[in-house]
Each structure stands twice: as C-alpha cells, then as structure tokens.
Amino acid sequence: MATTASLKIDDKEYPLPVIIGTEGEKAVDTRALRTASGYVSFDQGYGNTGSCESQITYLDGDNGILRHRGYPIEQLAHFSDFVETAYLVIYGELPNPAQRKEFGLNLRKNAVIETQMQKILEGFPTSASPMAMLSAMVSALPAYYPHLATNNFEQDLKHFDSAAAIAMSKIRTIVAMIYRYQKGLPFVFPKQELPFCENFLHMLFSEPYQDYVPVPEVAKALNLVLLLHADHEQNCSTSTVRMVGSSASNLFTSISAGICALAGPLHGGANVAVMQMLQSIHDEGDDGSRFIAAAKSGSKSNRLMGFGHAVYRNFDPRAKIIGEACDTVLTRLGIDDPLLKIAKNLEQAALKDDYFVSRRLYPNVDFYSGIIMRAIGIPMNMFTTMFAIGRAPGYIANWREVAANPKGRIYRPRQIYMGAVKRDYVPMAQRA
Ligand code: ACO
Numbered sequence: 001m002a003t004t005a006s007l008k009i010d011d012k013e014y015p016l017p018v019i020i021g022t023e024g025e026k027a028v029d030t031r032a033l034r035t036a037s038g039y040v041s042f043d044q045g046y047g048n049t050g051s052c053e054s055q056i057t058y059l060d061g062d063n064g065i066l067r068h069r070g071y072p073i074e075q076l077a078h079f080s081d082f083v084e085t086a087y088l089v090i091y092g093e094l095p096n097p098a099q100r101k102e103f104g105l106n107l108r109k110n111a112v113i114e115t116q117m118q119k120i121l122e123g124f125p126t127s128a129s130p131m132a133m134l135s136a137m138v139s140a141l142p143a144y145y146p147h148l149a150t151n152n153f154e155q156d157l158k159h160f161d162s163a164a165a166i167a168m169s170k171i172r173t174i175v176a177m178i179y180r181y182q183k184g185l186p187f188v189f190p191k192q193e194l195p196f197c198e199n200f201l202h203m204l205f206s207e208p209y210q211d212y213v214p215v216p217e218v219a220k221a222l223n224l225v226l227l228l229h230a231d232h233e234q235n236c237s238t239s240t241v242r243m244v245g246s247s248a249s250n251l252f253t254s255i256s257a258g259i260c261a262l263a264g265p266l267h268g269g270a271n272v273a274v275m276q277m278l279q280s281i282h283d284e285g286d287d288g289s290r291f292i293a294a295a296k297s298g299s300k301s302n303r304l305m306g307f308g309h310a311v312y313r314n315f316d317p318r319a320k321i322i323g324e325a326c327d328t329v330l331t332r333l334g335i336d337d338p339l340l341k342i343a344k345n346l347e348q349a350a351l352k353d354d355y356f357v358s359r360r361l362y363p364n365v366d367f368y369s370g371i372i373m374r375a376i377g378i379p380m381n382m383f384t385t386m387f388a389i390g391r392a393p394g395y396i397a398n399w400r401e402v403a404a405n406p407k408g409r410i411y412r413p414r415q416i417y418m419g420a421v422k423r424d425y426v427p428m429a430q431r432a
Pocket of ligand 1: 265266267268270295296298302303304305306307308309310311359361364365366
C-alpha cells in the first residue's frame with residue numbers, strides 16, 4: 001500500500017504522507033499542506049475528513065460493519081449488556097469480573113442527584129424540551145464536582161473514573177427525573193441494589209408504596225436499545241464532544257455540548273421524527289406513499305425519517321438488530337403495535353423505490369428504536385434523551401482520547417471565505 005501521496009498544484013508537486021488505519025482505512029495527511037503550499041483542503045461538513053485517530057469504534061459504511069474496540073456489534077448485542085459494553089467502549093477491554101463489579105458499584109453510588117441540583121430542574125417550565133433540560137443539567141455538573149472538572153486535562157484525567165461514572169449514572173437519573181417532572185409526579189430515588197437499566201425503569205415508573213419491577217424482556221429490550229447507541233464513531237454529537245473537549249473543557253461540559261448537537265432531528269431527534277411520521281400515517285389511514293413521494297422531492301424538510309445515513313451506504317447493522325428485536329419484544333410483551341406494521345410496509349416500499357435504491361438509503365437505527373421504546377412505556381418526547389443515555393459511553397471515551405493525547409491540538413478547522421471583499425465604512429446618513 002502507498003506510504004506517500006502527492007498533490008500537484010500548477011507545476012509544483014507536494015508530497016503528502018499516507019496514514020493507514022488498523023483495518024486498512026487509507027488517509028492522506030494534509031496537515032502540512034497549507035504551510036507548504038498556501039492551500040487548505042475543502043470538505044464541507046467534514047464528510048471525507050479524518051478529524052482524529054481513534055481506537056474506539058470501527059465503522060465500514062459500505063459493508064454495514066460496526067465494531068467497538070474490535071468486537072462486532074452483533075456479538076455485543078447478543079452476548080453483552082449495556083453496562084459491560086459501556087465499560088468496553090470507555091476502557092478498551094471487556095471487564096474481568098472484578099472490574100465489572102467495581103464499575104457497577106461506581107455507577108450505583110453516583111446515581112443520586114443532589115437536592116440543590118434538583119432545584120435547577122424544577123426551575124424549568126414543565127413544557128420545556130427534555131433535551132434542553134438534560135443538556136442544562138449536565139452542564140451544571142461541574143458546579144457540583146469542581147475537583148473533577150477543572151478544565152485541566154492532567155487534573156481531570158486523574159479523576160476520570162469518577163467523572164465517567166458520574167456522567168453515565170447521573171445522565172440516566174436526570175432523564176428519569178425529567179420524565180417525572182413533566183408528568184407532575186414526585187421524583188423517585190435510585191435504589192443501590194438495582195442494576196443500571198432496572199434502576200432507570202424504577203426511577204421512571206415506580207409509585208409510592210408500589211415499586212415497578214420490569215419483566216425481564218423489558219429490561220433486556222432497554223439494555224439492547226442503549227447498547228446499540230453506545231458509540232458510533234465521529235458522528236455529529238461525538239465530534240462536538242471532541243471539539244469542545246479539545247479546548248481543555250472538562251468531561252461534563254463537553255458532553256453537554258454533545259447533547260445539544262444530538263437534539264437535532266437529523267441526528268438524535270430522528271427517533272421522535274420517525275414516530276411522528278408513523279403516527280401520522282396511521283392517523284390518516286395512509287399507506288406511507290405520501291411520505292415517500294414527499295421525500296423524493298429532494299427537500300431536506302421532507303426526508304423519510306429513519307432512512308439514510310451520513311456514513312452507511314448499506315444496511316445500518318444496528319437497524320437490522322433492532323428491527324428483529326422489535327418483533328421478539330412486542331410478541332413477548334403481547335403488544336400489537338400498528339406502527340410496527342406501518343414501519344415494515346414503509347421500509348419495503350422504500351427499498352423497492354428507485355430513488356432510495358439508487359442513493360443507497362436504508363433504514364437506520366432510529367427507524368425501529370422508537371417502537372421498542374414505546375413498548376417499554378417511554379413517551380415519544382423522551383426518545384432523544386434515551387439516545388443520550390446510550391451514547392454517554394461514546395462521549396466519555398472520545399473525550400478521554402482527546403484529553404489523553406499528548407500530540408492533540410485544539411480543533412480549529414479553516415474555511416474558504418466567500419463574503420464581501422474589503423470595503424470602507426459608510427456613515428448612517430449616507431446609507432439608502
Ligand atoms: N429521505 C429522502 N432523501 C434522502 C434521505 C432521506 N431520509 N437521506 C438522504 N437523502 C438524499 C439526499 O437528499 C441526497 O439526494 P441527492 O443526491 O439527490 O442530493 C442523497 O440522498 C444522498 O444524501 P446523503 O449525502 O447520503 O445524506 P447526508 O449525508 O447529507 O445526510 C442524513 C445523512 C442526515 C442521516 C440523512 O440521510 C437524513 O436526513 N436522514 C433522515 C434523518 C435521520 O434518520 N437521521 C438519523 C441519522 S442516524 C443517527 O443520527 C443515529
């Protein structure tokens with residue numbers, strides 16, 4: 001394989017090093033190009049730019065491959081659970097029994113949200129967007145844990161284990177509290193003895209004197225949904241975490257920025273948009289052809305939600321897993337959700353349509369995740385916050401890579417200025 005490339009501009013040739021990833025991914029290193037030639041590379045939205053070297057997740061969008069730390073997502077979904085996969089994503093190896101126990105304990109003992117912090121949540125209107133509340137609460141964490149969030153890489157890395165457990169555990173608790181707050185229900189405190197997912201369901205659904213104990217299928221389904229979101233390479237929100245972290249911002253602040261990026265409907269918000277789409281097809285008694293026709297218009301606001309991906313040009317492997325799980329979970333829970341049938345019909349129709357086929361647009365993880373979450377009892381407006389709980393390990397691992405990289409630099413892309421050229425100030429009286 002080539003070890004150097006060259007770029008010819010006019011008559012001058014510029015040699016550029018080639019970087020080969022461990023899975024054979026090839027990149028031309030253009031870092032020195034500007035200094036040597038005065039040119040920058042242009043890649044709007046960074047679609048063809050490797051912004052970092054990473055050891056966390058390997059994604060081959062053409063072949064529908066996703067692996068965390070080398071382990072295929074299919075194997076993790078089958079054999080692992082969310083907390084174990086989170087450990088793997090964050091620390092690089094599957095935990096041994098002692099490490100798994102310690103990690104679990106750390107998550108359990110960091111589950112509670114301090115009374116003062118609860119007041120921040122109670123300051124929001126109950127109608128506020130759950131993602132706005134979640135990002136605000138996470139950005140408040142440094143105020144409560146200043147010794148873990150000093151905005152100094154060396155210091156913050158010393159306390160990484162605690163900060164990581166706080167982030168993961170408290171994001172889950174905050175999401176449960178948002179749910180209760182919006183419903184006008186009293187908060188339910190976490191229980192030390194419960195596993196991660198069961199504890200979350202307890203905080204969501206328990207009532208005074210009546211603990212909610214999920215059937216195993218529900219806890220398993222929740223584990224699967226969260227596990228499938230644990231990390232996904234340099235997506236919009238994870239790259240945001242890295243970008244913010246690169247300025248030496250602490251873990252909590254960086255994650256909070258990632259949560260803001262996740263909120264958009266083209267990213268984490270898509271799971272809500274999918275359900276709205278399916279619901280409106282159901283309500284109108286339509287077969288989905290109206291949505292397919294509108295999506296083909298090319299307008300960004302009419303896209304078929306849950307379809308397409310910035311990187312996958314083949315099936316999103318997570319969509320395959322979650323699509324199959326939908327059938328199993330709903331059958332075991334005895335739920336006949338008409339939206340599942342609509343989703344399947346829509347998928348089949350789109351997969352036969354030349355517009356989607358020629359653009360290689362397939363269902364992504366969000367196409368079916370909402371149906372499972374609905375079966376678990378999670379309301380639609382909370383779906384994107386669920387994604388945030390799931391993605392927390394990925395944010396944490398990526399922040400750590402940035403903080404621990406001795407050769408790292410602040411993320412600071414260039415631009416090609418296309419605005420007005422230099423002109424002189426015009427006094428107000430002379431302006432038309
Ligand atoms: N419906 C209709 N057309 C689409 C869709 C869609 N869902 N997705 C892409 N296209 C079209 C584009 O308009 C483009 O058409 P053109 O070649 O005629 O201009 C073509 O397909 C190729 O688009 P891409 O370059 O693949 O799309 P891009 O990388 O810009 O966007 C994105 C990826 C944002 C995910 C897009 O597919 C989309 O908006 N999907 C719907 C929202 C969604 O489900 N988001 C969740 C993503 S997964 C996640 O965040 C967990």
